[in-house]
Amino acid sequence: MFGARNDVPLDRDASSRFLPWLIAVMVYLATMALVVAITMNKLANRWDQGLSNSLTIQVPTGQTPADRQTTERKLIDLQNQLAQLDNVENVDILNDAELNKLMEPWLGKDVHLQDLPIPFLISVELEQSNIKTIDAINTLISQNFPEASVDDHQRWLGNLLGLAKVIQMVSLLVVLLVGGAAGLMVILVTRMGLAIHKQVVELFHHMGAHDSYIATRFQIHALKLSTAGGFSGLLLAGFTIASFSTLLGQANSSILPSLTFSIAEWGLLLLMPLGASLIAMMTARLTVLRSLALMP
Amino acid sequence: MRYGTGPDVLQQVNLTLAPGSFHFMVGPSGAGKSSLLRLMYLAHHPSSGRLSIFGRDVSQQDRTELTMLRRRIGIIFQDFRLLDHLTALENVALPLTITGNPLDKVRRNVSELLSWVGLADYLDAKPPTLSGGQQQRVAIARAVIARPSLLLADEPTGNLDDKIAERLLFLFEELNKRGTTIVVASHNEALVNRFNHPVFKIVNGEVRLIKDIQSPPLQKTPGAT
Numbered sequence: 136m137f138g139a140r141n142d143v144p145l146d147r148d149a150s151s152r153f154l155p156w157l158i159a160v161m162v163y164l165a166t167m168a169l170v171v172a173i174t175m176n177k178l179a180n181r182w183d184q185g186l187s188n189s190l191t192i193q194v195p196t197g198q199t200p201a202d203r204q205t206t207e208r209k210l211i212d213l214q215n216q217l218a219q220l221d222n223v224e225n226v227d228i229l230n231d232a233e234l235n236k237l238m239e240p241w242l243g244k245d246v247h248l249q250d251l252p253i254p255f256l257i258s259v260e261l262e263q264s265n266i267k268t269i270d271a272i273n274t275l276i277s278q279n280f281p282e283a284s285v286d287d288h289q290r291w292l293g294n295l296l297g298l299a300k301v302i303q304m305v306s307l308l309v310v311l312l313v314g315g316a317a318g319l320m321v322i323l324v325t326r327m328g329l330a331i332h333k334q335v336v337e338l339f340h341h342m343g344a345h346d347s348y349i350a351t352r353f354q355i356h357a358l359k360l361s362t363a364g365g366f367s368g369l370l371l372a373g374f375t376i377a378s379f380s381t382l383l384g385q386a387n388s389s390i391l392p393s394l395t396f397s398i399a400e401w402g403l404l405l406l407m408p409l410g411a412s413l414i415a416m417m418t419a420r421l422t423v424l425r426s427l428a429l430m431p
Numbered sequence: 432m433r434y435g436t437g438p439d440v441l442q443q444v445n446l447t448l449a450p451g452s453f454h455f456m457v458g459p460s461g462a463g464k465s466s467l468l469r470l471m472y473l474a475h476h477p478s479s480g481r482l483s484i485f486g487r488d489v490s491q492q493d494r495t496e497l498t499m500l501r502r503r504i505g506i507i508f509q510d511f512r513l514l515d516h517l518t519a520l521e522n523v524a525l526p527l528t529i530t531g532n533p534l535d536k537v538r539r540n541v542s543e544l545l546s547w548v549g550l551a552d553y554l555d556a557k558p559p560t561l562s563g564g565q566q567q568r569v570a571i572a573r574a575v576i577a578r579p580s581l582l583l584a585d586e587p588t589g590n591l592d593d594k595i596a597e598r599l600l601f602l603f604e605e606l607n608k609r610g611t612t613i614v615v616a617s618h619n620e621a622l623v624n625r626f627n628h629p630v631f632k633i634v635n636g637e638v639r640l641i642k643d644i645q646s647p648p649l650q651k652t653p654g655a656t
Contacts, residue, residue, distance in 0.1 A: 142525065144516040338512050341472055343502030344529040346494070431476050431497075 142339070143332050143349070145356040150324040154357075155364030157320055158411055162368030163375075165313040166407045170376060172306035173400050178392045179299035182292060188224075188264050192257040192276060194283040206280075210255055213279050217259060220275075222268040225260040254283075310407075317411055321361070321418040325353055329426050340430055350423040354416050361415035365408025372404070433478050440466045444480070444638045446631070448614065450580075453607045455623045456616040457641075458633035464616040465509070467633065468583050471614065472504050473497055485580065502530060505579035505611075509586040511570040513558040519545060519569045520554040526577040544572045548602075564595060571599075575606060582606060584615045588622060596622055 145151060194210065196203045210228055217226045229237070234253065235246060261268055269287055276283050329336060339349050380394040396404070433439050441463045448454060456464050469475045470482060473489060482489045484500055492500065505526075513522050520541055521528075527537045545554055548568040558566050567587070574582060584603065588596035600615070600622070607613045617623055623630055630642035 142514070142517070142528075144514070147516070334512060335514060337474070338514075339525075339529060341474055341501060341504075341506060342526045342529060343498050343500075343504075345498055348529055431473060 141352055141356060143328075143335050143352040143356075145328050145332070145353065148328055148331055150327055151356075151360060154320070154324050154360045155367065158317060158361045158364030158415065159368035159371065161313050161317045161320075162365045162407050162411050163371050165310045165411075166369055166372035166404055167375065168306040168309035168313070169404060169407065170372070170394070172303045172310070173396065173403070174392050174394065175299045175303045175306070179296050179303075182295055182299075188261045189288065190259040190261070190269065190272060191286045191288070192259065192272075192283055193254040193286070194257065194280050195254050196252070206255065209279060210257065213275065214257065216275055216279075217257070217272060220268060220271050222262050222265055223259060223272075224262050225258075227258045227260075229256040229258060314410065314414055317361075318414050318418045321357055321415045322422050325357065325419045325422040326426070328353060328356070329423065336427075337430070340427065346424055346427040349427060350420045353423045354420040357415040357419035358412055361412045362408065365411040368411075369404070369408045372407075434466075434475075439478070440636055441470075441633075441638070442636050446638055448612060451607070451610055451612055453604065453613045453628040454615070455626070455628055455630040455642075456614060456633065457618065457620050457623055457630055460618055462633040463636050464618075464633055465585055467638065468506075468585050468614070468616055471581070472506050472583055473501055502526070502577065503580045505574035505577065505582040507567075507570050507574045507582070507584040507587050509589055511558075511566050513566055513569055513573075515558050518555045518557055519550060519561065519565075522558065522569055523572045523576050525573060530577070541572075541576060544576055545569075548572050564591065567591070567599075571602070575611070579611060581612045581614070584613070586616055586618065588617055588619060593622060597625065600626060 194206060197206050214226045214228055217223055234256065235244070237256075238246060238253070259272065264287075269285075273285055276285055336349055376394055383392070383394060444467065456467065458464050466475070470477060471484070473484070476482075476489070485503060487496075487500065489497070489500075514525075517525075520538070523545060524537045524541045527540070528534075542551075542554060545551060548571065550565060550568055550572070553561060553565060556565075558569065561569065571587070574584075582603070587599060587603075591599065596619070603613050603615060604626075615623075620630075624642075627644055628642075629640065629644050632639050632641045
């Protein structure tokens with residue numbers, strides 16, 4: 136009866152069949168791009184927080200078992216000297232278990248490190264990253280182990296964070312482009328609908344319908360189609376995320392990111408279909424209003 | 432009046448319709464009858480000159496005011512322009528639903544009117560299932576449901592035999608007696624001449640009064656010019 140049906144028979148158009156699919160694909164792409172952006176952001180924060188206030192010192196083990204034992208003794212002294220420096224929070228000589236864990240992603244489990252020319256590693260945690268402290272550490276190292284090297288991670292961390300930032304920006308750009316493409320698509324579909332139903336639209340206009348009344352018919356139609364498509368796209372993205380999450384869990388790797396999201400991040404992902412619906416609705420309305428403005 | 436950059440379809444039109452009058456408009460196909468009606472139902476702006484309706488200069492009205500003027504005009508199109516996906520009831524109700532009338536009132540009024548035009552048993556029928564005559568009655572009901580001040584009919588008798596066409600024009604006379612200003616465009620001059628109303632003829636884009644019988648204007652009806 137009245138009101139239950141759209142006065143303009145838009146449901147019968149071919150566009151009604153393909154628009155939800157296109158919106159679903161758009162929302163899927165936008166959601167996946169946003170997932171990449173969120174994950175890169177978390178990964179970059181993890182790297183930044185984990186490494187910006189730390190240094191790693193590599194000390195060669197020497198050629199013979201005797202050299203190794205001597206080096207081990209000297210390392211204890213060095214650890215004490217380093218710990219007494221200002222601004223140094225913690226100094227830790229990595230044991231075999233810790234080294235094994237570090238090497239595991241590349242060499243696998245149960246590797247005999249003594250069989251490999253792997254240097255001793257000293258991890259130094261600073262209260263604050265500061266040149267004076269780093270200089271003092273460098274001096275101590277060169278006095279005790281001239282052949283050792285100090286890595287303050289800043290160079291590669293800077294490159295890595297820069298890369299993460301670029302990936303994030305590209306992902307967000309993809310989200311924007313997808314949104315723009317969805318808008319253009321809705322404009323085309325709405326114009327197609329206006330052309331197909333030109334006579335009906337004119338009839339309403341001649342009967343004294345306000346422009347907003349006619350625009351609302353198209354707006355509701357676009358909202359229905361985009362909501363159906365949008366949530367389908369989100370559901371598909373949800374399955375993809377769950378699959379990746381399972382695969383990453385099985386890989387059990389410390390260098391790969393985890394795909395777990397906070398409530399706020401899930402809320403952000405939920406904004407994708409809602410945003411698509413809003414874009415579709417407003418675009419359809421504005422397109423119709425602009426077309427109607429050309430009528431006397 | 433002209434369409435786009437084309438030639439003038441109507442020229443030197445000087446026409447005044449008194450409120451409550453009944454006029455016929457005749458002329459061969461393509462003479463410009465539909466174009467003159469389009470001007471009257473505000474689907475087209477004149478390329479020059481002045482058009483006033485219900486005492487208001489159309490060029491001075493904003494979009495909302497034009498919409499309100501359109502609501503006072505009922506139109507019967509030659510091809511009916513019924514919406515196939517809506518029932519007869521919903522088609523007739525359109526002029527009321529687009530203006531936000533309460534649905535129970537709309538349903539009551541529309542049912543009464545469809546009964547009056549003999550379609551009480553076809554309220555839920557869709558136009559494709561109705562005969563040409565039934566569709567025409569739905570179109571007429573839609574044009575008059577909002578009690579327009581001006582009713583414009585474009586070739587309403589085009590597809591009808593003379594007897595039914597005559598009955599239809601009697602129906603228009605009934606509406607006219609209730610105060611509605613009526614303009615009927617027809618190419619059937621023989622039929623038109625059986626009625627005692629003024630007749631305009633459009634020839635080569637010019638409008639000429641060929642039969643001048645004064646319809647008594649109704650005093651209490653808002654003006655239509």
